[in-house]
Amino acid sequence: MKESINKKLQRLNSETERIYESIDKIPAEKLGDQSYGWSIIQVFSHLNDAETASLKYMQKKMQAGDKMNKSGVGNAIRMWLTNQALRSPLKWGAPSYISNPPAYELEEIKSKWTETRKGIQQFVDEYPEQWLNRLVYKHPMGGRQNLERAVESFIYHQIHHVHQINRIKKQLGL
Template sequence: MKKSINEKLKKLNAETEKIYASLDGISDEKLKDPSYGWSLIQVLSHLNDAETASLKYMQKKVQAGDKMANSGPMNAFRMWICNGTLKSSLKWKAPSYIAKPPSYEYDEIKTKWGKTRDSIQQFVDDYPDQWLNKLVYKHPIGGRQNLERAVESFVYHQIHHIHQIKRIKKQLGV
């Protein structure tokens, strides 16, 4: 199962590189322009913040060790529904606690997000195989999930925001 998790992480990182490639060369002014809701930088900041918060939750949850509950078919089904929604281009209002992500310099958010991804990779590498079916992650909509579905949710969350990035770029004319 870890091989599958690492494949998902590779896919996540490859898609992030595509995001960067699509933003490289855009002026700082346009990257930080919040005229259409969030700025492009705020979208990146939100993605990093979501992954950081998820990692912190998992790092705390894993302290329960064998006491963590096991994943079952309903957990998988809830996440399947959630990921299907995230994959779509549907829009919805962000919860109030994330309504305004911070804005950074472009290189700064890339560095922060890179460190987050390194920490996620380290967490996956160190995660004991015997806990791979344990509910270590809590998705705000999809509920409690195992590590593989946690990483998969990062992929689908990013896909959801790629739609937003494309929409903002179009509105900005870049």
Template sequence: MKKAIHEKLKRLNADTANIYASLEEIPVEKLSDTAYGWSIIQVLSHLNSAEKASLKYMQKKMQAGEGMKNSGATNALRMWLCNGVLKSSLKWKAPSYVSKPASYSFEEIKSKWAETRASIEAFVDDFPEEWLNKLVYKHPMGGRQNLDRAVDSFVYHQIHHVHQINRIKKQLGV
């Protein structure tokens, strides 16, 4: 099962590399332009912050050990529905608890996000096999989930924001 989770992390990292490649030729001032809401850099910062906060939650949740509940079909269904919405190009306002993301340079956010991803990979490496069905993660819309579906949510969250990045690029004329 961990092998499948690592494959999802590889896909996530490859998708992130594709995002970076699509932004390489865009002038810095355009990447930071907030004329149409969040800038592209702020979207990347949001993705990093969400993954970092999720990791922190999972690390804390691990302290419950065997006290964590097991995942079931209802949890899987909720996440499947949530991921379906996230991979669509539907647009909605960020929930009130999502603060305005920090602005960094393109290189800074790439570095910070790489650190977060390395921490997530280390977490997966150290995660006990016998707990893979435990509800270690809490998704804002999808509810409590196991580690495999947590990584799925990172994939689909990023897909959702790629739609946003593409809209911003189009508005900026790049």
């Protein structure tokens, strides 16, 4: 089952590389332009902050070990519905604890995000097989989920924000 999680992490990282390629030729001042709400850099920062907060939560939750509840069909359905909403171009506000992302330089946020992803990979590598069906993650909309669905949620969260990045690029005339 960890093989499936690792494939999802590879997909997440590949999708991130595609985003970077899509903004490769955009000048730094445009990447930081907040004329239409969040800048592209702030979107990256938000994605990193969400993944960092999720990783910290999972690290703490894992300490409960066998006391973590088991995942069921209801959890899977709720996350599937959440992911379908995230795939859409619909807009909604971020949770308050990650709603005002800082604006970094591009290389700084890329470095921070790379470190977060390394932390997630390490967490997955060290996560005990016998807990793979335990509810270690809590999504703001999708509720409590197991590790595999946590990684899936990162993918769909990122897809959701690709819509936002594309809107920003269009508004900036890029």
